[in-house]
Amino acid sequence: MKVTQHIENAIQQKKPTFSVEILPPTKGNNIQHIFDTLDPLVEFNPAFIDVTYHREEFVYKKHPNGLLERKSVRKRPGTVAICAAIQNHYKVDAIPHIICGGFDKEDTENALIELNFLGIDNLLVLRGDPVKSESTFMAEPNGHRYASELLEQIANLNKGKYLDDELENSSKTDFCIGVAGYPEKHFEAPNLNIDLNYLKKKVDLGAEYIVTQMFFDNKRFFDFVDKCRKIGIEVPIIPGLKPITTQSQITALPKTFHVDLPDELADELVKAKDNKEVKEIGTEWTINQSKELIENGIPLIHYYTMSKSDVVVRVLRGVM
Template sequence: MASTAFRPSRESHRPIRVSFEFFPPKTAEMEATLWSSIERLAPLQPNFVSVTYGAGGSTRERTHNTVARIVRETNLKPAAHLTCVDATKEEVNEVVRSYWDVGVRHIVALRGDPAEGVGTAYRAHPGGYARSCDLVAGIKGIGDFQVSVSAYPERHPEAPSLDVDIDALKAKVECGADRAITQFFFDNDLFFRYLDRVQARGIDIPIVPGILPVQNFKQAASFAKRTGASVPDWLAARFEGLEDDVGTRKLVAAAVAAEQVLDLLDRGVTDFHFYTMNRADLVYAICHLLGLRATPSAPMPERAAA
């Protein structure tokens, strides 16, 4: 019988907590879309919002600017993504210190993908952090940051087995990781089987499910293929024939996402991390179904001059 240690009952009255992931914009139009989404979702009072970091650090400056603006202009708690790729330890440490200086206290520590793209073997930078667990330890040595890391219910695409991948997660926990956020998945049973295996290895940090609301099925399926996430046949069938029917596709997307998160909720999950793709409406609707309601934004606190 599956373990229930990670599945508190609804009677526990634990509050539902959500977090949202955004990516830094490349154009003025994309920036307007991003900030419109942030303003739409902020009244839901997320636990934190994260901002991604491109392969090879390609979005380093845009990530930093987006995170710094969130700190300056909102009451949200930002978590900045950071990777080991194409940088020395001192270069990475300088980024960490710069985040501390602007008021960031949460970092999502990742190994990162090679700048050359998918299919290219990862090579540690000479003088850099070799693995994400080393990065976690380095961040913790610089300041009192919360550090989140990644977890893979269907194993990382480069891991030879799920057990080896869980070994990597355990190493990150031993180096100080505070929480793990999973790669997205569409089969909830996969997630719970993963939790059972993680718990059996003595890993006791929160494992937060990553949820990808399907804005566009073809794009989601392509993303899943690159990241090693499976796409069930039933999911493909739900979107079959809707390529040119945007209105119906949005309704089906909402129904699919609602089905997944409400099942997770019924099975005791109370923390959810949403990959928003910088779009707010579908995520907002799902959060409403989870019982979250918008609250007026509090006035921005006065900040000391830098």
């Protein structure tokens, strides 16, 4: 089922629902790691499960002769296979992240064909982050520099337009395409208005839903939705939430994801004695955020689990 259908069903049934995002396990672990994370969450009947994609990183290996060899390593492989396993095991829609980095257009098309064969109906299209050795994002040769370019290729496949324009009687795909939205703007955008115009371009190209970056102040989300609607973005906008669970996240999350913590939350967190107390504060804050969003008519909330389900389970018990 498509994400848009899940949202419409929740609205019609007047029963809010949720989705979660997980990370592929690091290389060397098996699929049971994923199932152990998801088993407690699936009991609450998620609408869908997102699986992130992690591009390769470059590492340098020193040889006995003193020379350095650069080697590409993907620490979290398996996104496509994990999505297939989730759908087979749980009968829940799985959504792979599709990114620009690490793929050229041919690679992308082949991956999309495989996803289509697997019966995966939904995608979340992202540019992706630069590798650690890059100061800015670098596209692959004959790849995509922007998420909008990647989205356009997928939209073309939905029209039956492949890279080889000599194909005859080519089949159309039917992907429901999602994109990311940033209530506090993407950190590379000059300002929020320019970021919103770029988001509208992606919707105009065929994006059917938006999932936001994590935020901790619901007013930021409501203001973001209002601004989107004023410039003609009418697709569903799904709020993304992440409970803060450790003292290190108090500074790491704002630094990594370029988000602000409200004064009330920050004041409580910095006074916390240990991680246990931080987790309690963060969990309760996310529960209250979720309740307010639902009271204001939001039909679906997306939770970033970081592949740890215990806190999100507590949130769901307090909300759903």
